Amino acid sequence: MSEPLLSVQGLRKHFVQRKGFPRPRTIVVRAVEDVSFTIAPGEAFGLVGESGCGKSTAARALLRLIEPDAGQVTYRGQDVLAARGAELKALRRKMQIVFQDPYSSLDPRQTIGSALMEPMRVHGIATGREARARAAALLEEVGLPAAALDRLPHEFSGGQRQRIGVARALTLEPELIVADEPVSALDVSVQAQVLLVLKQLRARRGLSFLFVSHDLSVVRWFCDRVAVMYLGRIVEEGPAGRVLADPLHPYAKMLRDASPVPDPTRRGVLPRIVGEIPSAANPPPGCPFHPRCPQAMDVCSKVAPRWTVASGGGGVACHLHG
Numbered sequence: 001m002s003e004p005l006l007s008v009q010g011l012r013k014h015f016v017q018r019k020g021f022p023r024p025r026t027i028v029v030r031a032v033e034d035v036s037f038t039i040a041p042g043e044a045f046g047l048v049g050e051s052g053c054g055k056s057t058a059a060r061a062l063l064r065l066i067e068p069d070a071g072q073v074t075y076r077g078q079d080v081l082a083a084r085g086a087e088l089k090a091l092r093r094k095m096q097i098v099f100q101d102p103y104s105s106l107d108p109r110q111t112i113g114s115a116l117m118e119p120m121r122v123h124g125i126a127t128g129r130e131a132r133a134r135a136a137a138l139l140e141e142v143g144l145p146a147a148a149l150d151r152l153p154h155e156f157s158g159g160q161r162q163r164i165g166v167a168r169a170l171t172l173e174p175e176l177i178v179a180d181e182p183v184s185a186l187d188v189s190v191q192a193q194v195l196l197v198l199k200q201l202r203a204r205r206g207l208s209f210l211f212v213s214h215d216l217s218v219v220r221w222f223c224d225r226v227a228v229m230y231l232g233r234i235v236e237e238g239p240a241g242r243v244l245a246d247p248l249h250p251y252a253k254m255l256r257d258a259s260p261v262p263d264p265t266r267r268g269v270l271p272r273i274v275g276e277i278p279s280a281a282n283p284p285p286g287c288p289f290h291p292r293c294p295q296a297m298d299v300c301s302k303v304a305p306r307w308t309v310a311s312g313g314g315g316v317a318c319h320l321h322g
């Protein structure tokens with residue numbers, strides 16, 4: 001395997017909250033707990049799991065949009081968490097994010113042209129006519145006309161706004177795109193178009209992706225490798241084809257069985273994911289999945305499973321495979 005573009009080791013992010021009435025008490029929400037993975041140059045790596053599993057928090061923490069509590073993040077060997085000032089600015093240029101909600105990530109009073117040209121000016125890439133020409137070319141690359149430069153965000157549909165969000169992420173010529181549920185706010189009919197744009201960009205520009213999604217069918221189509229997160233931890237990781245078709249971890253199996261597969265021979269009612277994710281403020285002892293696990297054993301509620309390397313690549317944290 002080639003030298004990783006991004007390496008994340010032991011990433012942790014807890015949130016301290018005051019809750020309760022009339023006597024509020026302090027609780028610690030363990031949103032991300034010891035998350036580790038790498039992304040190779042040109043690779044698309046998926047982080048999947050139900051809402052609240054910590055995948056978006058992990059993505060934001062490694063970009064330092066929120067500061068992690070512990071862990072190590074390196075980008076081409078450079079320490080991301082120790083970077084300050086000009087060094088951090090240069091790193092941010094290389095790692096850009098596409099948000100779930102394109103509308104809230106755009107300033108409603110700022111024209112699209114201004115939104116695309118501003119980062120170029122701030123980072124000293126281009127100004128004036130050159131910046132405008134670059135912005136027009138970016139719009140064209142995501143399938144929008146140059147005339148969009150002088151319009152405001154509210155004049156566009158959800159799918160068009162997400163294309164603008166993608167164009168803006170490209171203004172600084174990044175190598176890595178963190179796509180945080182990039183199509184989940186869009187109509188199903190529009191999702192495929194935006195995903196195709198992302199896939200074409202990946203091929204044309206050799207981009208790497210961290211693709212955060214709750215939608216396994218999207219990740220199956222887009223990603224090379226995938227990690228499944230549960231309650232702030234990665235419970236299984238490996239080649240997307242293997243993990244999503246033939247998962248080892250009971251939670252990953254549950255996700256797979258609840259995900260629609262484009263196979264007419266398997267039509268029918270999809271099984272539901274049983275139960276709800278427990279609170280990250282009070283995770284169950286042992287294996288955090290044991291209250292929902294159909295294969296739980298006595299040991300599961302007492303001892304946390306160790307990480308075991310899987311024969312097809314990657315690994316799994318489950319006593320069934322320890």
Ligand code: SF4
Binds near residue numbers: 305
């Ligand atoms: Fe289920 Fe036990 Fe494996 Fe956890 S360790 S996933 S409870 S079998």
